[in-house]
Amino acid sequence: DFLHALDEVKPLFGAAEEELSRRILGDIVHYSRHIEDILEEGRLFINQVRKDESSPVLSVALHGPPGSGKTALAASMSMDSGFPFIKLLSPEDMVGYSEMQKVQQIEKTFRDAYKSPLSVIVIDDIEILLDWVPIGPRFSNSVLQALKTLLKKQPPKDRRLLIFATTSQRSVLHQLQLVFNAQIVVPNVNTQEELAHVLRHSGVFSDRDQQQAVTEIQEMTGSTEIGVGIKQILEGIRTAKQDKDVAGRFARIMSQAIADRTAFA
Amino acid sequence: DFLHALDEVKPLFGAAEEELSRRILGDIVHYSRHIEDILEEGRLFINQVRKDESSPVLSVALHGPPGSGKTALAASMSMDSGFPFIKLLSPEDMVGYSEMQKVQQIEKTFRDAYKSPLSVIVIDDIEILLDWVPIGPRFSNSVLQALKTLLKKQPPKDRRLLIFATTSQRSVLHQLQLVFNAQIVVPNVNTQEELAHVLRHSGVFSDRDQQQAVTEIQEMTGSTEIGVGIKQILEGIRTAKQDKDVAGRFARIMSQAIADRTAFA
Amino acid sequence: DFLHALDEVKPLFGAAEEELSRRILGDIVHYSRHIEDILEEGRLFINQVRKDESSPVLSVALHGPPGSGKTALAASMSMDSGFPFIKLLSPEDMVGYSEMQKVQQIEKTFRDAYKSPLSVIVIDDIEILLDWVPIGPRFSNSVLQALKTLLKKQPPKDRRLLIFATTSQRSVLHQLQLVFNAQIVVPNVNTQEELAHVLRHSGVFSDRDQQQAVTEIQEMTGSTEIGVGIKQILEGIRTAKQDKDVAGRFARIMSQAIADRTAFA
Amino acid sequence: DFLHALDEVKPLFGAAEEELSRRILGDIVHYSRHIEDILEEGRLFINQVRKDESSPVLSVALHGPPGSGKTALAASMSMDSGFPFIKLLSPEDMVGYSEMQKVQQIEKTFRDAYKSPLSVIVIDDIEILLDWVPIGPRFSNSVLQALKTLLKKQPPKDRRLLIFATTSQRSVLHQLQLVFNAQIVVPNVNTQEELAHVLRHSGVFSDRDQQQAVTEIQEMTGSTEIGVGIKQILEGIRTAKQDKDVAGRFARIMSQAIADRTAFA
Amino acid sequence: DFLHALDEVKPLFGAAEEELSRRILGDIVHYSRHIEDILEEGRLFINQVRKDESSPVLSVALHGPPGSGKTALAASMSMDSGFPFIKLLSPEDMVGYSEMQKVQQIEKTFRDAYKSPLSVIVIDDIEILLDWVPIGPRFSNSVLQALKTLLKKQPPKDRRLLIFATTSQRSVLHQLQLVFNAQIVVPNVNTQEELAHVLRHSGVFSDRDQQQAVTEIQEMTGSTEIGVGIKQILEGIRTAKQDKDVAGRFARIMSQAIADRTAFA
Amino acid sequence: DFLHALDEVKPLFGAAEEELSRRILGDIVHYSRHIEDILEEGRLFINQVRKDESSPVLSVALHGPPGSGKTALAASMSMDSGFPFIKLLSPEDMVGYSEMQKVQQIEKTFRDAYKSPLSVIVIDDIEILLDWVPIGPRFSNSVLQALKTLLKKQPPKDRRLLIFATTSQRSVLHQLQLVFNAQIVVPNVNTQEELAHVLRHSGVFSDRDQQQAVTEIQEMTGSTEIGVGIKQILEGIRTAKQDKDVAGRFARIMSQAIADRTAFA
């Protein structure tokens, strides 16, 4: 039993579970069949690490546009693994760290993971962990080389490790030659049907409001394509809720988001 | 009651109120209907943070040309929120800080904010905080990565945080991939009508002086467009007041400002 | 009375007066009406700071070619202000300082100024203070960001501050986005009339010598344009004085100076 | 006898043997005649160092695409040498080291090797040891210069040293002018026959599954060329094993791998 | 009397005289009338500093190709000044200094000079002092800014300072905006007549040898132009002296030197 | 007598002789008349320093392709000088040194040399000493400036110093403006005759083997040109010796070497 196992390591590894659940505010909305495919693929990798002793380390990159749900999905899959060691490596916990302190923190997390027979490490926002900026570009080469090495390093005997890493900048991985064993693509909410699914699920929109919003967005943007992340859509719903004209405000916010994406793509 | 609440945190957080009021020297002149729209939108975000527990953190960027009134507007909206914790993060208070000291100051401010149920942080002149210079370009990557992370970080349970950030260099945000949940555009004083409104409101110009100034500017620049920030206009009025020929001097100063803007745009 | 007031702060602020007078070796030659215009404009800004409490801080950049007299004019205007605190911030006093030591020195000077109700700070050779070199370009970003912030920072209540800054590289200010409230342009000695005025005033040239020099320069350069700074002209007069053929030597030196300027413009 | 000799130095040099064997998880599959050629060439160099006293130091670079088996082959050849000192220099053991610490570690390994009459040093992933990133490019010049020097340096009298270095970035060696005495090229699994050999050897695929997989890959990629490293193929087999449709899943994984390689080549 | 005066400051300033004389190994050969012109111009600047109290600081750059005799000429002119303080600032005495140590040494030398009523500072090889390399280009900005400031700085009351600086890279001064009050150009040995003058003066060549050498050079290079520095010519004479065929060897060395100059110009 | 003199300084300067001899493993094969010319020219410079007191310092660069024999020739010439102080400055002895430690080591070596009336310093692999890499390019400016200065610096009275420096990257010297008094070019083994000379001298090849090897190389490369350094040829002979088919293996190795050189030239 996973929760039981986690309790056992808690004194050593901290409240990994609570941290990860906080990343899944609300639930995972199954607005498209891709969501189930992604979760299924996650289970495949979990089984490989659990059962095949020739795969003692396996690294999987989740990439997709900003706010598409990468962190929530990675957290969800890790929780489902039931592995006794689950740990989130996030830039949020390293604000103000020097490059070397980051490397040490990362290295320590891997060392901790090697103590458990089965472990998952979630590396969130890997491009921020790397201090990546496209101008220059600049990044922390120390962190990069540490990750390159650790993603490839064999754990000690009888230890197995699964690594999920999220990034909204797939090209960064290629430019930096940071190689993963497998890749999972997380999509935006792309069609009007998918958007409608999310709106319905929110409970904020009446059927008419929902239809009006979708129609107005199409009028404002002159297109039926959406292409916005689930996170931004949920945020937009919450802002619009404060306005008397919920549907109109939501349409304006979404159109702005769509226009911005187009302008800076 | 806001002032009361602020008093309570004062011992901890310092004279936030006084600092912020000093940014609103004189009042907010409603020289155009955009000003009211901006203040209205500010109220919307304040309400969202206050009422919706699914939006525990919300970040809003105010951008517009130099001197267009960004700081005054951000200060004004924060004061209106009535939130118990209001704090200004300004480069003025970090002259001579190392990159790391800045990061620590920023991080501390967020940690302080997480102690109050409802908080506003105003990050003023975000491009100066980032030590941004267009040649290179150069900037502090440590500060950037800290901001990226903190703007996104979930506050602890039952804590909500609204962040206003001002910048006169919108493109900097895009180049540095510094993402906000929402954006507010602050305009220049653009038309002769808007300028006339400001001049009238200043109490320095007679009706004839005002008309003469506007006319002379049009003659000197060969255009009816103004495109100068409210701050520079108010400063120009104060310089012109020292001259015997108030209207003429003001027209010369403004024409110079308009020419400079055009030359270096 | 200014001298009296200065005496009072002397123990605290050092011999500002003496330092500044040393920058005005000899007098200000009124070789053109622009000189009076510049001094007049200086008086305007001094009055604005003295009288208008809505202008607690005002920054003025003096820019012009090397040796055009910027430092002498800034020093002269500051002395004329009669403000109780007058301070020169010059790279000469910071040779061998680290970037951080410079920032601290600058910041301390502003802090000192805030202690006096009315203050003038002269920042001399701002591009050297910034360690600016056009190749790269390189410069001290710490000093730049400190200046950006301090030029904009509101002094404490009831304190007013006027800042004069000199530079021979106006474009540097624009490239570095270092913004001043106002700008004063200091010209070269440009016409033969202006040059003749300076030669006459020097007392070194007989009427014939003066005419001969001007004529020879025109012959050597093939132009009536001079375009050399007052400082270099005065230096040239002093070198020529050592030669038996004063006029001829002066003409050769000036022609060389004019040719050099053209070659490297 | 090699194992005996190794035992003797163990207290000094650590469990080199165990480390190296861990790099040969599973065995070396002879899927093509190139494999035997490579091992043969290795024996030639081993003999030269063993027998010719005019070759006291010899450096051999193994290069080939990622996952082509370089590390396993270098480890295998070193173990076969029977030399009393065998040591692996790997970035895995230097995570978080500063440049200088790396240089010291490398230098110490060479110094240790000089104590044994016959030694092999395997330098694994030399481009990671150099902190190489193609953007910039960036790399550790200290490590580079140390390697340049040590690869060339004469051991003390009566000491002989063979160096194997692996890299997946041959061009890096040329760009950095890092010269080896000899080069061994390690190929990908390139033909359908070679792939079939590996699948058969895995024991996971029935004859029909194997044929189906090869056929489907050809259909998906539209080509008979494979061009994937043995390591990735073995990993793919292990993932596919978790799926009910082993052949189909394997084909999809391989096609993806082939497509990725093409896209980023 | 100069030597007497120098003796007085010796305990403080060290054996300036000896150092400088060592730079004038052998004598100054007057192989062309330019040499006398240069020395004459030097005397002019010495007089200006000695006599005109409005010129308390004067900086003169000697520039010319490598080995053209800049250092010897600067040393010679300084010795002729008879000023009580004469000091050589040379990179030779700062090998291994950090940038800051160099700045301190330079600053100290100026401070020492300010203690004497009349001083000369010779700054030798200013581009090496600046750590200048054309690739990059790289240079020490700290040293540059210190020199910029010190060349311009007014000495204390009743102190006068003359600065000679040598460089073989005039363009460096312009690129770095390092401004001098005056410039002296030092030429190469350019004509066959000048070369013959030097050969005759050396006492090594018979009349026939001298003629033969000049003729052979012309044949080998296909030109009557020489364009080599006096220093390299004197060195060539000394090498050729070791050969039995003095004239032939000298011709080969010179032709090589001329070819090299052309190839890398 | 040289050996006697060396013995005298040994306690101070270490086993210079042994170090240098180790660089001349085996002998100098006179495979072409250029070898004698080079040694002759070396004797010329040695005599100049020994006999002419106006040449107290003389620097000679030996440059040629990798492995062409520069180090062996420099060592050989130094040993032949019979000077009492002979010292090798090699990157091999400075692995892991910081830039400053290198500068100090270099500077100390020169200081030591100044203690002996006649000295030779061999600076081996000057581009590695400079940490030179063509990408960037990067190099140690501290070491560069130290060398620039020391190569030019006059030794104390009655001290003479000859410097030999080796490099396989002549262009580096020019790019870095590192100037020597003279240059010696060391060639590759270029013709079939020269190669045959080396093979015969090795004693490994029968007459038929030798002819076969030369013929096969010509067939494989399609050219009679060799263009490989003596060092690589000797190494190739030693590897081929391990194979049963000596001539064939040698031909393959050489053809590969020739092809590599062409590919990366």
Ligand SMILES: Nc1ncnc2c1ncn2[C@@H]1O[C@H](COP(=O)(O)OP(=O)(O)OP(=O)(O)O)[C@@H](O)[C@H]1O
């Ligand atoms: N199908 C879904 N997949 C992922 N997240 C979902 C889904 N449905 C709802 N959500 C919610 O949407 C939000 C997705 O935010 P999340 O932080 O995971 O996105 P992200 O891609 O990691 O964003 P970022 O690019 O900013 O890191 C979460 O609050 C999550 O609960």
Ligand SMILES: Nc1ncnc2c1ncn2[C@@H]1O[C@H](COP(=O)(O)OP(=O)(O)OP(=O)(O)O)[C@@H](O)[C@H]1O
């Ligand atoms: N409608 C208005 N909006 C904003 N400021 C106004 C308005 N009317 C008057 N003001 C005054 O104009 C000034 C605006 O200055 P403020 O510093 O806010 O501009 P800014 O855009 O932040 O400038 P900067 O780009 O230099 O940071 C303030 O003094 C404010 O009191």
Ligand SMILES: Nc1ncnc2c1ncn2[C@@H]1O[C@H](COP(=O)(O)OP(=O)(O)OP(=O)(O)O)[C@@H](O)[C@H]1O
């Ligand atoms: N009209 C004038 N304006 C300015 N300076 C004058 C004038 N007439 C004479 N002078 C003298 O000319 C000199 C001008 O030198 P100053 O150092 O002020 O020039 P600068 O422009 O600051 O030079 P730099 O570009 O080198 O800093 C001073 O000695 C000053 O006394």
Ligand SMILES: Nc1ncnc2c1ncn2[C@@H]1O[C@H](COP(=O)(O)OP(=O)(O)OP(=O)(O)O)[C@@H](O)[C@H]1O
């Ligand atoms: N013929 C073979 N050659 C090499 N390795 C083989 C061979 N057959 C099977 N293998 C196995 O394939 C794997 C090759 O992985 P290895 O780490 O050596 O590749 P690599 O080229 O070093 O990878 P990387 O580029 O990631 O460093 C090992 O597990 C090894 O046991």
Ligand SMILES: Nc1ncnc2c1ncn2[C@@H]1O[C@H](COP(=O)(O)OP(=O)(O)OP(=O)(O)O)[C@@H](O)[C@H]1O
């Ligand atoms: N007319 C002359 N002018 C200068 N030097 C001369 C002259 N005649 C002979 N010499 C001798 O020539 C040599 C010139 O060398 P010096 O070091 O001064 O040249 P340099 O231009 O400073 O060289 P570098 O560019 O290497 O610094 C000295 O030894 C000097 O004695």
Ligand SMILES: Nc1ncnc2c1ncn2[C@@H]1O[C@H](COP(=O)(O)OP(=O)(O)OP(=O)(O)O)[C@@H](O)[C@H]1O
């Ligand atoms: N004529 C020769 N000249 C030089 N070296 C020779 C000659 N004949 C035989 N040799 C041998 O060839 C080898 C030359 O190697 P050496 O290290 O001197 O070359 P190098 O040019 O310095 O190489 P690198 O470019 O790697 O520094 C030495 O072992 C030397 O004994």
Ligand SMILES: [Mg+2]
């Ligand atoms: Mg995320």
Ligand SMILES: [Mg+2]
């Ligand atoms: Mg502002």
Ligand SMILES: [Mg+2]
């Ligand atoms: Mg000045």
Ligand SMILES: [Mg+2]
């Ligand atoms: Mg490997």
Ligand SMILES: [Mg+2]
């Ligand atoms: Mg010199």
Ligand SMILES: [Mg+2]
């Ligand atoms: Mg060598």
